[in-house]
Amino acid sequence: MPALYVGLMSGTSLDGIDAVLVEIDETRTAHLDAITAPMPEALRGEILELIGKPAGVDLRRLGALDARLGELFASAALELLSRSRRRPADIRAIGSHGQTLWHQPDSDTPFTLQIGDPNRIAERTGITTVADFRRRDMAAGGQGAPLVPAFHHARFASPGTTRVIVNIGGMANITILPALPERAPTGFDTGPGNILMDLHALTHLGRPHDASGAWAASGQVDDALLATMLADPYFSLQPPKTTGREHFNASWLQAQTDARPHTPPADIQATLTELTARSIRDAIRQHAPDCGHILICGGGAHNLHLMHRMQSLAAPLPVASTATCGVAPEWVEGTAFAWLADRTLRGLPGNLPSVTGARHPVILGTIYPGRL
Ligand SMILES: Nc1ncnc2c1ncn2[C@@H]1O[C@H](COP(=O)(O)OP(=O)(O)OP(=O)(O)O)[C@@H](O)[C@H]1O
Numbered sequence: 128m129p130a131l132y133v134g135l136m137s138g139t140s141l142d143g144i145d146a147v148l149v150e151i152d153e154t155r156t157a158h159l160d161a162i163t164a165p166m167p168e169a170l171r172g173e174i175l176e177l178i179g180k181p182a183g184v185d186l187r188r189l190g191a192l193d194a195r196l197g198e199l200f201a202s203a204a205l206e207l208l209s210r211s212r213r214r215p216a217d218i219r220a221i222g223s224h225g226q227t228l229w230h231q232p233d234s235d236t237p238f239t240l241q242i243g244d245p246n247r248i249a250e251r252t253g254i255t256t257v258a259d260f261r262r263r264d265m266a267a268g269g270q271g272a273p274l275v276p277a278f279h280h281a282r283f284a285s286p287g288t289t290r291v292i293v294n295i296g297g298m299a300n301i302t303i304l305p306a307l308p309e310r311a312p313t314g315f316d317t318g319p320g321n322i323l324m325d326l327h328a329l330t331h332l333g334r335p336h337d338a339s340g341a342w343a344a345s346g347q348v349d350d351a352l353l354a355t356m357l358a359d360p361y362f363s364l365q366p367p368k369t370t371g372r373e374h375f376n377a378s379w380l381q382a383q384t385d386a387r388p389h390t391p392p393a394d395i396q397a398t399l400t401e402l403t404a405r406s407i408r409d410a411i412r413q414h415a416p417d418c419g420h421i422l423i424c425g426g427g428a429h430n431l432h433l434m435h436r437m438q439s440l441a442a443p444l445p446v447a448s449t450a451t452c453g454v455a456p457e458w459v460e461g462t463a464f465a466w467l468a469d470r471t472l473r474g475l476p477g478n479l480p481s482v483t484g485a486r487h488p489v490i491l492g493t494i495y496p497g498r499l
């Protein structure tokens with residue numbers, strides 16, 4: 128019997144909350160409807176302030192933010208239901224990723240912190256909510272990310288062809304789906320996705336992103352700057368590996384551009400776009416030399432200049448959007464968290480140890496019951 132789920136995703140770009148209505152049965156996952164609820168500017172500012180000054184966190188603000196984000200996630204789910212004319216009773220569960228505030232998998236005490244109180248989501252919507260997906264994988268020795276590769280495998284694997292799924296959100300991550308179905312998928316974060324381009328566009332254009340990459344397309348790549356950026360040790364680390372705003376952030380960008388004070392802003396944008404495209408291409412070349420097909424998802428799929436650069440760097444390999452395989456690129460992550468919630472409710476593991484480095488597969492997440 129198919130069941131309906133809602134996937135909620137608020138990613139590292141902080142551009143909004145994706146809420147996706149998904150129908151799942153034994154053999155198929157189909158997304159039926161979706162909305163993006165805007166992230167209120169004040170909340171976005173508070174999140175960035177907390178992430179930017181981790182040593183000076185005010186616990187009262189952190190607690191309040193957790194509660195307010197939970198309410199916002201609940202509102203996004205209810206808005207989606209009202210738009211698609213469904214009642215809470217029609218929905219088996221919500222899978223909520225939460226908002227990552229900090230992710231530190233490689234320290235003495237590894238931890239990852241997502242907020243957006245799931246109790247509030249369950250209480251406001253009355254729907255059973257699954258959340259806190261990353262920490263069990265980390266407790267089992269994994270990176271706690273990326274988690275979407277298991278869904279990529281279920282939805283996009285194509286026996287006979289090695290496919291690479293590339294998510295270009297704030298950060299970028301790849302999933303390698305081997306041609307031989309008996310081989311386990313692999314994957315990792317390749318580095319920055321849109322985050323550095325977004326930061327630079329905000330500073331110089333006053334806009335949250337470089338629409339379609341038009342500004343980057345007007346500039347020239349600064350090869351020396353690109354080489355310095357690519358020399359960042361993260362790019363040569365071997366997987367399993369994950370990264371985030373803790374490393375690739377405004378200070379990182381400032382340090383890079385300070386070293387090249389004469390490079391015009393449009394050229395820096397062209398170079399940042401090239402950094403994203405090159406680091407993804409290099410990761411695919413090194414880790415999936417037999418790749419036959421690249422599929423792109425995440426908001427970066429809407430950056431035409433970035434897509435052209437990916438196509439040109441990967442040629443003759445075909446590079447296409449996941450839309451060509453039936454899932455619009457902006458809804459893949461939300462759909463994945465609905466799928467992961469279904470795995471949890473069915474008592475099935477959601478992590479891939481071959482991706483996260485965990486010692487073994489685990490059932491991910493915590494279940495917050497809906498209304499009686
Ligand atoms: N039309 C567009 N032109 C250029 N860039 C775009 C466009 N639409 C979306 N983007 C980019 O996509 C980003 C959002 O992508 P997405 O929602 O996949 O990220 P996320 O889920 O927040 O991040 P992550 O996957 O790292 O958690 C925006 O911040 C912007 O940079």
Ligand SMILES: CC(=O)N[C@H]1[C@@H]2OC[C@@H](O2)[C@@H](O)[C@@H]1O[C@H](C)C(=O)O
Nearest residue numbers: 139227230272273274275298300316
């Ligand atoms: C800690 C965290 O939130 N990581 C995100 C982030 O955004 C992209 C990349 O870095 C990926 O590792 C992960 O998200 C996706 C949804 C994942 O877990 O697959």
